[in-house]
Amino acid sequence: MRTPHSSRTTVALVSLAVLAAATVTACDPGTGTTSGAPPVPASLSDQKLDWAACAAPSTAQGGGDRPEDLPDGTAWQCSTLKVPLDYEDPTGRTIGLALIRVRAAQDSGHEHLGSLVFNFGGPGGSGVSALPLFAEDDYAKLHERYDLVSFDPRGVGDSAGVECLDTEAMDAWRAADTTPDDTAEENAYARGVAAYARACESNSGGVLDHVGTEEAARDLDLMRQALGDEKLNYFGISYGTQLGGVHAHLFPEKVGRTVFDAVVDPTNNVLANGLGQAKGFQGALENFTEDCVKHEECPFDGEDPARGEKDIISLVRSLDAEPLPTEFGRPLTQSLALDGIAAALYDSDMGWQMLRAGLAAAEEGDGSLLLFLSDGINERTDGEGYSNLDDAFTAVSCADYTDRFTTDDVRQHLPEYRKASAVFGEWMAWELLQCAGWPVAGHAPTVDVAADGADPILVIGNTGDPATPYEGAGRMADELGEGVGVRLTVDGEGHGTYGVDDCLTALVDTYLLDGTVPEDDTTCA
Numbered sequence: 001m002r003t004p005h006s007s008r009t010t011v012a013l014v015s016l017a018v019l020a021a022a023t024v025t026a027c028d029p030g031t032g033t034t035s036g037a038p039p040v041p042a043s044l045s046d047q048k049l050d051w052a053a054c055a056a057p058s059t060a061q062g063g064g065d066r067p068e069d070l071p072d073g074t075a076w077q078c079s080t081l082k083v084p085l086d087y088e089d090p091t092g093r094t095i096g097l098a099l100i101r102v103r104a105a106q107d108s109g110h111e112h113l114g115s116l117v118f119n120f121g122g123p124g125g126s127g128v129s130a131l132p133l134f135a136e137d138d139y140a141k142l143h144e145r146y147d148l149v150s151f152d153p154r155g156v157g158d159s160a161g162v163e164c165l166d167t168e169a170m171d172a173w174r175a176a177d178t179t180p181d182d183t184a185e186e187n188a189y190a191r192g193v194a195a196y197a198r199a200c201e202s203n204s205g206g207v208l209d210h211v212g213t214e215e216a217a218r219d220l221d222l223m224r225q226a227l228g229d230e231k232l233n234y235f236g237i238s239y240g241t242q243l244g245g246v247h248a249h250l251f252p253e254k255v256g257r258t259v260f261d262a263v264v265d266p267t268n269n270v271l272a273n274g275l276g277q278a279k280g281f282q283g284a285l286e287n288f289t290e291d292c293v294k295h296e297e298c299p300f301d302g303e304d305p306a307r308g309e310k311d312i313i314s315l316v317r318s319l320d321a322e323p324l325p326t327e328f329g330r331p332l333t334q335s336l337a338l339d340g341i342a343a344a345l346y347d348s349d350m351g352w353q354m355l356r357a358g359l360a361a362a363e364e365g366d367g368s369l370l371l372f373l374s375d376g377i378n379e380r381t382d383g384e385g386y387s388n389l390d391d392a393f394t395a396v397s398c399a400d401y402t403d404r405f406t407t408d409d410v411r412q413h414l415p416e417y418r419k420a421s422a423v424f425g426e427w428m429a430w431e432l433l434q435c436a437g438w439p440v441a442g443h444a445p446t447v448d449v450a451a452d453g454a455d456p457i458l459v460i461g462n463t464g465d466p467a468t469p470y471e472g473a474g475r476m477a478d479e480l481g482e483g484v485g486v487r488l489t490v491d492g493e494g495h496g497t498y499g500v501d502d503c504l505t506a507l508v509d510t511y512l513l514d515g516t517v518p519e520d521d522t523t524c525a
Contacts (some may be wrong), residue, residue, distance in 0.1 A: 036250075037218065040090040044082055049226050054078040054100060057129040061157040062379050062387040067100075067132035070143070074102050076132060081226055083154070083219045085210050095207070097219060098158040100128045101149040102135060114229045114256075116146035116512065117220070119153070121238030121262070123213070124392030126157035138499035141509055149227065153243070154219060155211030155392045162207065162395040164200040167385035174378060174390075175333045177320065179426045186407050189430065194437045200395060201439040209440040211392070212399035213447065217247040221254060231256030231455070233512070237496055238262045238468060244457075245449030245476060248484070252454035257512050261460045262496045265472030266479050269445045270403040270432065271413065275420050276469045278428045282421035284345040284466035285309065287493060288352055299360035312341070313423055315362055324367030328375075328382065332367025338427050340373035345466045348493035398435035402442035405432040452481045456517045458508060459485045464493035489523040497524075 039045075054076045056066040067076040080096040104112050120130045127150030135148055142148065152159035165173060173196060180186040200208065220243070224232040233256040236244035241260035248255045268276060289308035292298040300308035316334055323331035332340075344355035358369035379387035410432050417429035435442065451457075457480055461473025470489075477485025490497040490504050497504045503524035510516045 037087050038090055040084060040087075040222065044084065044090070044094070044222060045225055047082060047226055049079040049081065049099065051077040051079045051101070054128075057126065058158055059384045059386075060161045060163075060388045061098075061126040061129040061152065062389070063381050063384040064129060070102060070136055072105055072107075074105060074143075076100060076102050078128065081151070081219070081223055083222055085160075085207065087215055087218050095154060095160040096158075097154065097223070098126075098128050098152040099149065099223070100131055100151070101147050102131075102143065103147050105144050110145045110513075112147075113145045113513070114147065114233060115149045115224075115227045116142060116233045116235060116257075117223065117227075118148065118150040118235045119237065119240030119243050120150070121236075121240050122156070122389060122393055123153070123239045123243075123396035124156055124389040125239075126387065126389075127151045127153075128157060134499075142512060145513055146233065147227075149223075151223065153211075153216045153392075153396075155207060155395050157388060157392075160207050160211075161388040162200060162211065162391040163203045163388060164196060164391040164394075167380075169199070170380075170386050170390070171330060174339070174374075174380075175323075175330070175336055177333070178335045178338075178430050179320070180430065181320070190407055190433060190436065193433045196394075197437045197439060200391065204391075204395070205439065208395055208399065208438075210399075211395050212443050213243055213246050213396065214250070214443060216243055216396075217250055220247045221251050224254060229256070230254075232258070234258045235498075235512075236260050237498075239264060241459075241468075241476065242266065242447055242449075245451070245480065246447055248451035248454050248457065248480065249449050252451045255451065255454040255457065257515065258455070258457040259460070259498070259508055259512065260457060260473075260476065261498050261508075262465055262468045263459055263461055263473040263476045264468055265475050266447045266449045267475045268472070270401050270405075270435075274428050274432060275416060276472070277467060278417055278420035278425050280466040280469040281342055281345060281424045281428075284464060284493065285312070285341070285421075285423055287348075287464060288345060288355065291348075291352060292356055295356060297356055297360065299356065299363050309423065311363075312359065315359070316341075316423065319367075324362060324365060326366070326368040326371045328368065328371055330371065332362070332371045332374075335427070336374040337362070337367065337370050338424065339377060340370035342424065342466070343373045343377035346377075346495040348464070351494075394434060394438075398438040398442060399440060400443050400447065401435070402445050403432075404435055404438070404442075406436065407433070449476065449479045450481055451484050454480070454484045456486050457484055458488055458511055458518070460488045460490065460497055460504060460508075462490045462492055462494065462497050464491075465495050467495045486517060486520050487522075488518060489521070491523065491525045 069075045079099045082094045084090040085093045131150035155162045242264040289305040293303045319334040323333045344351040379389045417425035459477040461470040463470045477487045507518045
């Protein structure tokens with residue numbers, strides 16, 4: 001499962017010789033000179049991007065078809081941005097970041113505002129494959145005045161993407177028992193975590209120490225310079241809010257019009273984040289069951305939402321011993337079912353509808369739809385296998401956070417996780433082992449997003465968000481600093497609000513297009 005700190009259902013420093021420093025451009029302070037890092041050479045800070053027609057997304061990016069032109073005829077363009085692998089050694093090895101853009105509508109009659117850069121979360125999500133999926137419907141108004149831009153962050157997709165397991169091995173790992181019932185199962189799961197870490201080191205050891213969020217934030221500033229923008233206009237969703245917050249911390253004077261939606265809590269360590277998410281998904285599940293009993297196709301017996309939750313618990317427990325067959329030739333295990341249920345809770349419209357149908361089918365002995373939902377959140381497609389989303393998610397998370405847990409630690413925290421969620425608690429508690437045995441150390445227990453002096457940043461929290469609980473938005477706004485974080489609340493369900501809630505969407509559009517900052521603590525009911 002990849003919840004942000006586990007989208008729409010997501011990065012080290014020595015001095016340079018004087019000669020290297022002398023190669024830096026004088027016209028833009030840019031990356032490294034105001035954020036404690038050595039300056040990058042002019043060959044990187046002054047690079048010109050070579051844009052060309054996009055190919056179809058690679059398997060690592062999620063696969064699919066070549067992006068089609070927008071209805072106004074604007075074509076998608078792709079390019080590669082060169083960045084230092086190691087910002088401690090900015091004149092050393094470089095890697096390429098995959099970029100995509102669509103130029104602002106040429107006949108809109110409006111002033112061009114430059115680029116608007118999107119990160120859709122994860123960490124591990126490919127922006128190159130995601131942006132074309134949303135641009136036509138969700139961002140058409142923004143396209144009138146902005147070049148819409150996204151990218152694969154370092155370690156993701158085609159940007160030196162982390163590789164760990166092949167499709168067969170990943171299928172086995174995703175299906176493995178992640179809620180062990182005894183010491184033998186606990187040891188088996190711990191061995192699986194260790195084997196996964198060894199595979200990542202074997203296949204991608206050269207980049208694992210350089211895929212953290214701080215490095216990715218420095219990449220954003222190089223991207224801003226290459227795009228020709230004085231400030232970075234940015235739209236971050238889910239983990240993208242953490243990336244944007246770290247960028248604002250490192251480069252407050254380079255923050256342009258910026259929006260954070262479905263906000264990660266920067267004050268949480270791994271343990272607190274996991275507990276918050278367990279509570280968040282539990283709350284979303286309870287809201288789902290309350291809604292489900294109002295529908296004729298709801299599979300629960302009677303009209304009691306509490307009975308619905310008991311039915312789900314019973315189903316999940318039964319899968320531990322007897323996985324369900326599916327039309328995909330792979331059984332629905334307990335872990336895959338929990339993945340699928342959680343995936344559906346991201347979206348209270350289509351997601352809840354599919355969950356009703358998936359639970360009904362499972363009650364009849366068919367796990368196909370729940371497995372389909374699990375495959376969706378894990379970006380597995382028949383015929384192509386997995387994107388590198390899960391591998392990148394683990395690599396970025398373990399590069400960011402210093403916490404390393406043991407099986408004894410998990411046992412100690414199991415009671416509070418079970419209390420947080422009867423359905424998801426144990427599953428999320430054992431995810432604490434994610435970085436056990438990881439070959440590189442993490443950066444810090446939490447992330448620093450203090451950005452005094454930055455332009456206002458809209459920080460949007462949704463009261464029913466399961467993956468990034470609402471309280472995190474307020475803490476992000478506080479940590480950004482007085483006069484920087486502007487809190488907006490949506491009283492709704494789901495992970496992300498822009499393009500879903502009309503009130504919120506209008507506030508964001510007015511800010512991004514006209515520069516009008518909404519009143520702090522505005523609520524869209």
